[in-house]
Amino acid sequence: MAPWLTNVNVIAETNVPSNQLQHAVTAVIKGCVAFSDFASKSDWEDAITAYVTKLLPYYPDGTELEQAFWYNGGVISFAQKFLEMYPQNENAERLRRLALYAQRFLACISLPHTGNTPGEAKTHKNVALSPHFRDPLAEMIVNRVAANEEKVTPGVQPPGSTATRPAPAGDASVEMPVPAFASVAFPYSGYYILRGGWDRNALHVYFKGGRKGTGHSAATSNQIQLTAFGRTMLTRAGSGLYGPGPWPTYSAYVNSSFGHNTIVVDGRSQNDPKAPQQQAPIPSRWLASESFDFAEAKYDAGYEGLDAAITHQRQMVFFRQAGLFIVRDRLEARKEHEYSQVWCFGREYGEDQVLADEEGQRMVTGDGTGPNLALYHSGPAVRYTRFHGQKEPQSRGWRDKDYPAVDVHATWKGAGTQQLLTVLYPRPAGEFDIERVERMDSNGVAGISILRKDGSRIECRAAANGRGSLVIGGLQILGEAFFLYTSADGRVSGLALGVDEASVDGKAQNPAVADFTFELTNGRIAMTAEIRVPTGFEWKETTGGIVPSYEPEGTETH
Numbered sequence: 001m002a003p004w005l006t007n008v009n010v011i012a013e014t015n016v017p018s019n020q021l022q023h024a025v026t027a028v029i030k031g032c033v034a035f036s037d038f039a040s041k042s043d044w045e046d047a048i049t050a051y052v053t054k055l056l057p058y059y060p061d062g063t064e065l066e067q068a069f070w071y072n073g074g075v076i077s078f079a080q081k082f083l084e085m086y087p088q089n090e091n092a093e094r095l096r097r098l099a100l101y102a103q104r105f106l107a108c109i110s111l112p113h114t115g116n117t118p119g120e121a122k123t124h125k126n127v128a129l130s131p132h133f134r135d136p137l138a139e140m141i142v143n144r145v146a147a148n149e150e151k152v153t154p155g156v157q158p159p160g161s162t163a164t165r166p167a168p169a170g171d172a173s174v175e176m177p178v179p180a181f182a183s184v185a186f187p188y189s190g191y192y193i194l195r196g197g198w199d200r201n202a203l204h205v206y207f208k209g210g211r212k213g214t215g216h217s218a219a220t221s222n223q224i225q226l227t228a229f230g231r232t233m234l235t236r237a238g239s240g241l242y243g244p245g246p247w248p249t250y251s252a253y254v255n256s257s258f259g260h261n262t263i264v265v266d267g268r269s270q271n272d273p274k275a276p277q278q279q280a281p282i283p284s285r286w287l288a289s290e291s292f293d294f295a296e297a298k299y300d301a302g303y304e305g306l307d308a309a310i311t312h313q314r315q316m317v318f319f320r321q322a323g324l325f326i327v328r329d330r331l332e333a334r335k336e337h338e339y340s341q342v343w344c345f346g347r348e349y350g351e352d353q354v355l356a357d358e359e360g361q362r363m364v365t366g367d368g369t370g371p372n373l374a375l376y377h378s379g380p381a382v383r384y385t386r387f388h389g390q391k392e393p394q395s396r397g398w399r400d401k402d403y404p405a406v407d408v409h410a411t412w413k414g415a416g417t418q419q420l421l422t423v424l425y426p427r428p429a430g431e432f433d434i435e436r437v438e439r440m441d442s443n444g445v446a447g448i449s450i451l452r453k454d455g456s457r458i459e460c461r462a463a464a465n466g467r468g469s470l471v472i473g474g475l476q477i478l479g480e481a482f483f484l485y486t487s488a489d490g491r492v493s494g495l496a497l498g499v500d501e502a503s504v505d506g507k508a509q510n511p512a513v514a515d516f517t518f519e520l521t522n523g524r525i526a527m528t529a530e531i532r533v534p535t536g537f538e539w540k541e542t543t544g545g546i547v548p549s550y551e552p553e554g555t556e557t558h
Helices: 002-011 021-035 039-057 073-086 092-109 135-146 251-253
Strands: 184-186 191-195 204-208 225-229 229-235 261-264 284-287 292-299 311-319 323-332 337-344 354-357 362-365 374-376 383-390 404-415 419-425 432-440 445-452 456-461 468-472 475-479 481-486 491-495 501-504 507-509 516-519 523-530 539-540 546-548
Touching: 021 039, 021 475, 092 135, 092 191, 135 311, 135 323, 184 284, 184 516, 191 292, 191 311, 225 354, 225 419, 225 501, 225 523, 229 501, 261 323, 292 456, 292 491, 311 481, 323 337, 337 419, 354 383, 354 404, 374 432, 374 445, 404 419, 419 456, 445 468, 456 468, 468 481, 475 481, 475 491, 501 523, 507 523
Parallel strands: none
Antiparallel strands: 184 191, 191 204, 204 225, 225 229, 261 337, 284 292, 292 311, 311 323, 323 419, 337 404, 354 362, 362 374, 374 419, 383 404, 432 445, 445 456, 456 481, 468 475, 475 501, 481 491, 491 516, 501 507, 516 523, 539 546
């Protein structure tokens, strides 16, 4: 026991809890049980209590600074061992809550078609539920994946839906419930899930804003991973490595920003700095609603060897009714730089199935029998560079060492504030239903308009410098950005950011808040939801089921 106790004391001096410390303390717990009559038992128990006290400050949303999700499950197994041995300990209830929230986090981020967590840092594993913590929410989510539904449903399922699906056994008389929410934010660590529903074919975006991490973190801030219609469309290069990898340039690729769907600058990856625990949620706006979801994040830790003043803000809007996403990237720097959006396509797409069209400023996958993805750019004109199975001079275009796949870099140069809009449009098997795409980029305002064959329209206007006069038809705002959806039957709804003034057909409107969703009704803007910065996080029991709350009781709202 002496070596284990020494390990506990040494590792406990680190800034944050670690899996090594969990293993060491677990060994001490087992020693307390096996050698309960030993005089040193009280010292061993003191070490256990000290560790639990250190563990409890983990983030209130069930996340941690360790950014490899396989390790996140360690707190669950540790809590189980601790509570089995010390159920009456003064910290038992807090530890039980922490393990429960950690389990819900892993379940909520799981991919709809596999049940795996998204690839992050050095892991990509299935969610492991603990038999000790019987949680109806986590079990509901994992059981739906186990049902392995095959039916492709191109529509999206709004939050709070009471729709059900047959149970895995195939007995139509037994129904499987659906969680009372879809998209979810974990605002302390900065993980966001934009989810269309809970069947295996649902649209699912993993968006890692992320605080600076520890442990197995990597240079992956602001990355996106997209799954839709049962297919991984945008993913990462592969699991990060401890060592050099199968060839000299491989490890640097999978551990860097070049192996993830984010932005690199002047051919340089993001830095990967470490940071201590923070006490408050990240001050970024968030919304999950029936019509739109919104998430944003900001990376400001610099790029390898470059001016630390370069920052990258990424925002995502999910048009739930249309089934597509708009990504808004804003980059600020003092000098001119070359920027590249990195897109790592799923290995299901062959080398000849990812098509880049510079004249049309778009990329399209061309699988004739399966789901496909189109990306449309607006803003500065980008040039596309494709990679597939490249090892020298740098590794590019791999999904783990055994699977060459397609990476595409969308690159442009610019000085000062730069802005690029990207539409991500996943579709099931068949042709894209796009009638026309129109773009604009002038006077610091970028815009895009997509007309679909059914007459519905998706539009965006955004000011690069934070404020501008933005116009779509008769709607005009002075603000940061707005996004508009016109349905096939002519109903208009939207999402607006940073609004100072607004008018419809020249008639002034008076929005009560700056960030909101709305409907255009009888020539006026009718606000439907406010977009807020989370002030905390907790899971709440409601009559409709368990749901995330971002404004815990006792916090002020605006």
